[in-house]
Amino acid sequence: MDEGGLTENELGAVFTCGAWSVQGGRFLVGIARDKYGTRITVCVCLVMVLCGSVLVATSASDNLAGMCFGMLFLGMGSGAQLCVQPVAGLFPEATSTAMASLSGAFQLSGLVFLACSFVAGAGAGRFGAYMGHAGLVALLFVFSLKALPMGVSFEPEERPPERPVAEDENEAAAKDDVDSNKKPPTRTPRHFGTSRGHLLTCDEFIGLVLWFSVMVTPSQYYVLSVGYQLERKGDADGAFSRAFSLLYGFSAPLAPLAGACADTLGVAFAQFLATLLSLVGYAVLFVDAPLSAQYVGMASYSVGRMFLFATFFANIGRRFGYTHYGALVGVGMLASAVLSMLQYPMFQAALESRANLRLMNVVCVVCAAACLPYCAWLGARERREWRGARQRAPADANAA
Numbered sequence: 001m002d003e004g005g006l007t008e009n010e011l012g013a014v015f016t017c018g019a020w021s022v023q024g025g026r027f028l029v030g031i032a033r034d035k036y037g038t039r040i041t042v043c044v045c046l047v048m049v050l051c052g053s054v055l056v057a058t059s060a061s062d063n064l065a066g067m068c069f070g071m072l073f074l075g076m077g078s079g080a081q082l083c084v085q086p087v088a089g090l091f092p093e094a095t096s097t098a099m100a101s102l103s104g105a106f107q108l109s110g111l112v113f114l115a116c117s118f119v120a121g122a123g124a125g126r127f128g129a130y131m132g133h134a135g136l137v138a139l140l141f142v143f144s145l146k147a148l149p150m151g152v153s154f155e156p157e158e159r160p161p162e163r164p165v166a167e168d169e170n171e172a173a174a175k176d177d178v179d180s181n182k183k184p185p186t187r188t189p190r191h192f193g194t195s196r197g198h199l200l201t202c203d204e205f206i207g208l209v210l211w212f213s214v215m216v217t218p219s220q221y222y223v224l225s226v227g228y229q230l231e232r233k234g235d236a237d238g239a240f241s242r243a244f245s246l247l248y249g250f251s252a253p254l255a256p257l258a259g260a261c262a263d264t265l266g267v268a269f270a271q272f273l274a275t276l277l278s279l280v281g282y283a284v285l286f287v288d289a290p291l292s293a294q295y296v297g298m299a300s301y302s303v304g305r306m307f308l309f310a311t312f313f314a315n316i317g318r319r320f321g322y323t324h325y326g327a328l329v330g331v332g333m334l335a336s337a338v339l340s341m342l343q344y345p346m347f348q349a350a351l352e353s354r355a356n357l358r359l360m361n362v363v364c365v366v367c368a369a370a371c372l373p374y375c376a377w378l379g380a381r382e383r384r385e386w387r388g389a390r391q392r393a394p395a396d397a398n399a400a
Contacts, residue, residue: 005060005061005062006061006062006064006067008228008351009351010064012224012344012347012348013064013068013344014064014067014068014071015223015224016224016341016343016344017068017069017071017072018071018072018074018075019075019220019223019224019340019343020072020075020337020340020341021071021072021073021074021075021076021078022075022078023078023216023333023334023336023337023340024333024334024338025075025076025078025079025333025337026078026079026082026329026330026333026334027330027331027333027334027337028079028330029041029045029076029078029082029083029326029330030079030082030325030326030327030328030329030330030331030333031326031327031330032044032326033079033082033083033152033326034152034324034326037149037150037152038083038084038086038148038150038151038152038154039144039145039148039149039150040150041079041083042079042080042083042084042144042148043141043144043145045076045077045078045079045080045083046077046080046137046140046141046144048076048077049073049074049076049077049080049137050134050137050141051073052069052070052071052072052073052074052075052076052077053070053074053130053131053133053134053137054070054130054131054134055067055069055070055073056070056071056074056126056130057126057127057128057129057130057131057134058127061126077137078106080144081102081103081105081106082326082329082330082333083148083326084102084148085099085102085313085317085325085329086152086153086154086317086322086325087102087154088102088317089153089154089155089317089322090154093263094259094260094263095259095263095314095317095318096258096259096260096261096262096263096267096270096311096317096318097256097259097260097262097263098259099259099310099313099314099317100255100256100257100258100259100260100262100310100311100313100314101255101256101259102255102313103255103258103306103309103310103313103314104251104252104253104254104255104256104258104306104310105255106309111245111246111249111250112133113245114242114245114246114249116129116130116133117129119132152322152323152325152326153322191204191319191320191321192320192321193321193323196324196327199320199324199328200327200328200331204319204378204381205320205328207374207377207378208312208315208316208332209331209332209335209336210374211271211275211371211374211375212308212312212332212335212336213332213335213336213338213339213340214339214367214370214371215274215275215367215368215371216336216340217336217339217340217342217343217367218278218282218363218364218367218368219278219301219304219308220340221342221346221360221364222281222282222285222301222305222364223248224343224344224347225346225347225350225357225360226244226285226298227241227244228350228351229285229350229357230244230291230294232354232357233291233294234291235291240291240294240295243295243298244302247295247298247299247302248298248305251299251302251303251305251306252306254303254306255306255310258270258273258306258307258310258311259310259314261273262315262318266379266382266383267311267315267318267319267378267382268375268376268378268381268382269379270310270311270314271307271311271315271375271378272372272375272376272379273304273307274304274305274307274310274311275304275308275371275372275375276304276368276372277301277303277304277307278300278301278304278305278308278368279365279368279369280296280297280300280304281297281298281300281301281302281304282297282301282361282364282365282368283297283365284296284297284300285297285301285361286358286361286362286364286365312332313329316328316329316332346360346363347360
């Protein structure tokens with residue numbers, strides 16, 4: 001993308017196409033996963049990624065439509081992540097940790113574009129870099145045909161579906177919690193086993209989707225605008241922009257920490273950290289400070305964004321189960337994709353004046369701050385559930 005030919009606004013449109021398909025495309029992928037199973041859905045996603053790589057490789061540098069559709073198809077690869085996330089159900093005592101680790105791997109995939117840029121700059125050109133990527137995707141397609149399950153579950157067929165923790169294991173886990181008080185009880189959440197309609201309309205899912213949608217919009221705007229903002233702050237040679245790409249990608253190893261927080265302290269606390277870290281990233285970009293201060297802001301944002309997506313997926317798996325996982329994630333991602341379309345007009349406004357640029361940063365801070373009460377509400381609900389489980393544990397043990 002460094003060849004010229006597209007204006008700043010057109011590059012923003014290309015980014016928006018990719019960002020929208022990463023989120024909005026998961027609605028269709030989620031529905032398909034629930035209906036057609038993991039293997040078929042993942043393979044279709046990989047074919048679309050392959051087409052996107054070929055389009056980016058072969059489109060002229062000033063071909064806006066080719067670049068937009070290329071990024072649109074590349075973004076559909078995120079659907080493969082959605083399909084394999086239910087493997088976390090194989091780890092009932094560390095579901096969120098496993099789920100967050102997958103989210104970290106997805107964030108690490110952001111380095112693929114940086115790698116393609118290096119390969120292109122080393123002499124292969126955009127054609128060589130992205131056609132090479134297409135070849136790797138083709139190999140992954142073959143592997144997926146062999147390794148992935150046909151159905152929606154990764155559990156062996158003889159094991160009953162949608163029972164991440166057996167009843168006797170629940171009793172033992174609750175008893176251990178009474179003795180040690182080291183982690184939340186692992187009783188099956190009340191939403192497990194209910195209908196898809198109930199899950200989609202319950203207050204907890206609606207709250208989760210609202211939190212995620214409001215948080216994603218400034219998060220996407222940050223990625224879209226950070227290069228331009230750093231340049232305005234003095235990053236003439238693009239060193240800080242490259243540092244952001246590295247910080248963004250290499251924050252992935254911290255992903256299991258997000259899951260561990262959810263497993264031990266609750267999803268509300270993990271989501272609070274995601275909100276707070278993102279807020280700090282937006283605030284540092286807003287304040288007038290030495291350019292070096294942006295390292296702190298970029299690092300905080302990168303970890304916060306990783307926590308944001310990791311805890312969204314972990315919340316659904318931990319509190320709603322995997323029977324309707326595709327539909328639930330798909331609805332949440334579609335809602336966030338629709339709202340995050342605001343990122344493009346926000347960026348256009350920011351390009352008009354320095355005052356508008358500062359105003360958009362204020363909007364980002366306010367959006368993150370507005371989500372803190374939701375985290376408190378969810379935390380209060382989790383604590384009530386834990387107290388109830390601990391109170392029932394002695395009676396259940398005596399009855400046994």
